[in-house]
Amino acid sequence: MQFASLDDIRAFCRDLARGDAGAAGAAARRQQVLTKPPGSLGRLEELAIWLACWQGRELPRLDHVAIAVFVANHGVVARGVSAYPPEVTAQMVANFAGGGAAINQIAKTAGAELRVVPIELDRPTHDLTVRSAMDEEEFLHAVDIGYRTVPERCDLLAVGEMGIANTTTAAMLCAALLGGGASRWVGRGTGVDDEGLARKRAAIEAALGFHRGILGDPLAVAAGLGGRELAAIAGAVLAARQRRTPVLLDGFVATAAVLPLVRLQSSILDHCRAGHVSAEAGHRALLREFRLDPLLDLGMRLGEASGAGLAILLLRAALACHNGMATFTEAGVSDRDG
Amino acid sequence: MQFASLDDIRAFCRDLARGDAGAAGAAARRQQVLTKPPGSLGRLEELAIWLACWQGRELPRLDHVAIAVFVANHGVVARGVSAYPPEVTAQMVANFAGGGAAINQIAKTAGAELRVVPIELDRPTHDLTVRSAMDEEEFLHAVDIGYRTVPERCDLLAVGEMGIANTTTAAMLCAALLGGGASRWVGRGTGVDDEGLARKRAAIEAALGFHRGILGDPLAVAAGLGGRELAAIAGAVLAARQRRTPVLLDGFVATAAVLPLVRLQSSILDHCRAGHVSAEAGHRALLREFRLDPLLDLGMRLGEASGAGLAILLLRAALACHNGMATFTEAGVSDRDG
Numbered sequence: 001m002q003f004a005s006l007d008d009i010r011a012f013c014r015d016l017a018r019g020d021a022g023a024a025g026a027a028a029r030r031q032q033v034l035t036k037p038p039g040s041l042g043r044l045e046e047l048a049i050w051l052a053c054w055q056g057r058e059l060p061r062l063d064h065v066a067i068a069v070f071v072a073n074h075g076v077v078a079r080g081v082s083a084y085p086p087e088v089t090a091q092m093v094a095n096f097a098g099g100g101a102a103i104n105q106i107a108k109t110a111g112a113e114l115r116v117v118p119i120e121l122d123r124p125t126h127d128l129t130v131r132s133a134m135d136e137e138e139f140l141h142a143v144d145i146g147y148r149t150v151p152e153r154c155d156l157l158a159v160g161e162m163g164i165a166n167t168t169t170a171a172m173l174c175a176a177l178l179g180g181g182a183s184r185w186v187g188r189g190t191g192v193d194d195e196g197l198a199r200k201r202a203a204i205e206a207a208l209g210f211h212r213g214i215l216g217d218p219l220a221v222a223a224g225l226g227g228r229e230l231a232a233i234a235g236a237v238l239a240a241r242q243r244r245t246p247v248l249l250d251g252f253v254a255t256a257a258v259l260p261l262v263r264l265q266s267s268i269l270d271h272c273r274a275g276h277v278s279a280e281a282g283h284r285a286l287l288r289e290f291r292l293d294p295l296l297d298l299g300m301r302l303g304e305a306s307g308a309g310l311a312i313l314l315l316r317a318a319l320a321c322h323n324g325m326a327t328f329t330e331a332g333v334s335d336r337d338g
Numbered sequence: 339m340q341f342a343s344l345d346d347i348r349a350f351c352r353d354l355a356r357g358d359a360g361a362a363g364a365a366a367r368r369q370q371v372l373t374k375p376p377g378s379l380g381r382l383e384e385l386a387i388w389l390a391c392w393q394g395r396e397l398p399r400l401d402h403v404a405i406a407v408f409v410a411n412h413g414v415v416a417r418g419v420s421a422y423p424p425e426v427t428a429q430m431v432a433n434f435a436g437g438g439a440a441i442n443q444i445a446k447t448a449g450a451e452l453r454v455v456p457i458e459l460d461r462p463t464h465d466l467t468v469r470s471a472m473d474e475e476e477f478l479h480a481v482d483i484g485y486r487t488v489p490e491r492c493d494l495l496a497v498g499e500m501g502i503a504n505t506t507t508a509a510m511l512c513a514a515l516l517g518g519g520a521s522r523w524v525g526r527g528t529g530v531d532d533e534g535l536a537r538k539r540a541a542i543e544a545a546l547g548f549h550r551g552i553l554g555d556p557l558a559v560a561a562g563l564g565g566r567e568l569a570a571i572a573g574a575v576l577a578a579r580q581r582r583t584p585v586l587l588d589g590f591v592a593t594a595a596v597l598p599l600v601r602l603q604s605s606i607l608d609h610c611r612a613g614h615v616s617a618e619a620g621h622r623a624l625l626r627e628f629r630l631d632p633l634l635d636l637g638m639r640l641g642e643a644s645g646a647g648l649a650i651l652l653l654r655a656a657l658a659c660h661n662g663m664a665t666f667t668e669a670g671v672s673d674r675d676g
Binding site for chain 1: 373379380422438636662
């Protein structure tokens, strides 16, 4: 296992790999001489420079792009917090395997390899309103699965999840680590009605009370109040950081999954961008907390890495412009005020 | 010529082709049974239904996608309204032909055919501060070029432009037809300094005074205060409407180009979506005026159909999900509250 204890993760986060400032500088200088007014490609320019920074080359590549979707089940589903029954989690894994889900189509469109990673679907986390969702060993095991999922050769990684009831888990982590009570973070997820929404809030308030002794410890919260797929996402983000692989985060659940890491080390997301902002209630506030400006805002709330997968397309365009455009000199175009 | 007079355009706008409500309804019903919570793909769902509506089939296609970039020169450049010299317009046409511009890379990424249409670059419009930019015949000729640019077989058209000084022309049309004075609509374009900005405002105020007699006639404004590439975009949007081809509009200039048509007939943009909102000052206000919600907001301000071209990628993903996803029944996934 990559991490034998929570302390190993803490130590890892104290000594993070850094981007290549030289490559970023070279990419930024290149953007200044391409045949366009400086800055006129907006965030496409920033994205190309960010890819250059983490890939360590002035001309980045996107030859090997992976989408990782982690899947797990949640004991809190017993509290009536989802509009769908828990067996849908396994059914959707079969749908992913059969190529029938949204992320299958998006991965194909984006030219990305899709890795779906179900984690002990027949062993949901415990109901976090009455005990720890996972013990330390179970948590580290899930982190490790995520860590090992990141391919050796990977120019860009998009991370997402699927798991019936996991917007409750995500809201749980936010309420535990950022405060503001359940209402600030709870949304309708896959589409619960008002009663379902009230049950989500009640479950979170109950869990906050039960676990009040650990709320000051981000990793204890990630284990005791989290989920296996969220832990795996954290593991994948750590592995990507170690290899300097740029990462696109998906929606509310995938973003909440890295919150415990951010509480340990605020610079942990330097190699990450928010693929989109979800319509799920808490996501916009969470991104603001992380000072992440989402690339897309299309009212999506599906998960499955669908928003992050879509953002891969924007990175492909940013890269095509950065690598393929002519400079003013090459094209014989007069520069400004010329 | 498609239109022998301004009255022909007025008549055309009174009797517009309509979308296929049956196909749109079938597509909307399909979205309800795909393996995702209803509505969870957000605007991707709406976009698929919109494509179905205008293409007239439940399962739309994007086999033939075209990007049209219209290019022209502007007499108002003599007023010092651009950071770049006017010869850049022709130089950029050569850059498009050589494949070195941003839109070349974006078109390739989006799988679109790029059509660059320079319009009489050696005959700039007249300086609109002291006379009509175009007479009626010149205007109709430019509209006709745009009309004829739309390919017979075209599943989707993105329209954009290039022309040194044309953000001044675009702001001109907005100020003339929507009011609020020059300041409401003028921005830095390719990056003018404060003095350049003041010169843009002055040119527009001067033209508003000179042309005050025609401000109530949208097409007279389009001719007298517009530009050839803007007229061509209007022509292309009319041709696309006739053929029920869905259209993605690009930034401030391309959107301002259709403003005269909107003043004739508010439903003229039903077959159009805004590819993005530009960082150019007036674009957001203009889109709000049109009640168009842009698909992207990435701080771009290049023109060349770059934002609309990027949005093609989102449509490809929307279509892939709509056409490729399994239904709940096909995938054996339990539906909600199951």
